[in-house]
Amino acid sequence: MIKLAANLTMLFNEVPFSDRFNLASRAGFKAVEFLFPYSESPEELVRRLRDSKVEVVLFNLPAGEWTRGERGLAALPGRETEFKESLSKAVEYARPLGCPRLHAMSGIPDKKISAKECREVLISNMRSAASMLNRFGITLLIEPLNSRDFPGYYLREQAQAISILDDVGASNAFLQMDLYHCQIMEGDLSTQIRRNIKRIRHFQIAGVPDRNEPDIGEINYPFLLSLIDSLGYSGWVGCEYKPRYATALGLSWAKPYGIFAGEL
Numbered sequence: 001m002i003k004l005a006a007n008l009t010m011l012f013n014e015v016p017f018s019d020r021f022n023l024a025s026r027a028g029f030k031a032v033e034f035l036f037p038y039s040e041s042p043e044e045l046v047r048r049l050r051d052s053k054v055e056v057v058l059f060n061l062p063a064g065e066w067t068r069g070e071r072g073l074a075a076l077p078g079r080e081t082e083f084k085e086s087l088s089k090a091v092e093y094a095r096p097l098g099c100p101r102l103h104a105m106s107g108i109p110d111k112k113i114s115a116k117e118c119r120e121v122l123i124s125n126m127r128s129a130a131s132m133l134n135r136f137g138i139t140l141l142i143e144p145l146n147s148r149d150f151p152g153y154y155l156r157e158q159a160q161a162i163s164i165l166d167d168v169g170a171s172n173a174f175l176q177m178d179l180y181h182c183q184i185m186e187g188d189l190s191t192q193i194r195r196n197i198k199r200i201r202h203f204q205i206a207g208v209p210d211r212n213e214p215d216i217g218e219i220n221y222p223f224l225l226s227l228i229d230s231l232g233y234s235g236w237v238g239c240e241y242k243p244r245y246a247t248a249l250g251l252s253w254a255k256p257y258g259i260f261a262g263e264l
Contacts, residue, residue, distance in 0.1 A: 072105025
């Protein structure tokens with residue numbers, strides 16, 4: 001059975017972040033994810049989760065100076081100390097929130113830095129991070145992003161990510177597969193899913209090309225979600241898209257998965 005998680009960074013933006021938990025719950029979501037929780041205290045987020053009766057299943061490590069265009073630290077030579085600090089910060093939130101997965105964004109390296117250097121740093125950072133997170137039962141994820149929305153981002157393709165995970169060799173390091181990004185970069189989604197399903201611990205979805213509701217655009221999500229289910233995937237599928245209108249009004253695509261569409 002496909003389980004959908006609401007990405008609260010993108011969905012229910014009609015209300016402040018702290019109010020989105022209850023809206024997600026009222027729409028039928030049992031779980032949420034978000035990019036970054038760090039503007040709120042862990043205690044406040046725990047209260048929001050308790051009151052709304054949802055669980056948080058994923059968020060990102062701090063990604064550097066976001067407003068200056070930084071998109072992660074994990075593959076950036078010379079930023080290893082900052083990466084370790086970002087990992088510690090994420091754990092400070094993940095443990096009280098009971099979040100079982102953390103995504104380490106690779107980042108946008110300086111053009112003067114070689115791909116080989118970036119790969120070596122990413123592998124080293126992943127090994128140390130996975131070792132630390134394993135003590136707390138937390139899974140570490142990496143995710144390829146498309147070069148249209150994230151020009152210069154280091155990690156771009158599924159095979160590249162799998163190769164890095166092979167070299168990391170950690171039992172709690174896996175792939176986060178965003179079908180929106182994968183379609184833009186590679187296509188052939190059903191083959192990608194079948195090939196990598198044993199390495200995937202989180203999916204995300206959005207319509208292509210404009211990252212709107214999954215029933216808009218060129219991807220056949222009913223087919224792909226049925227495929228994912230048939231392959232025995234038991235994790236969450238994050239709804240990480242930009243609603244065209246009020247979020248709840250655009251949830252009709254999710255009715256087969258237990259989500260309510262309409263005014264909340």
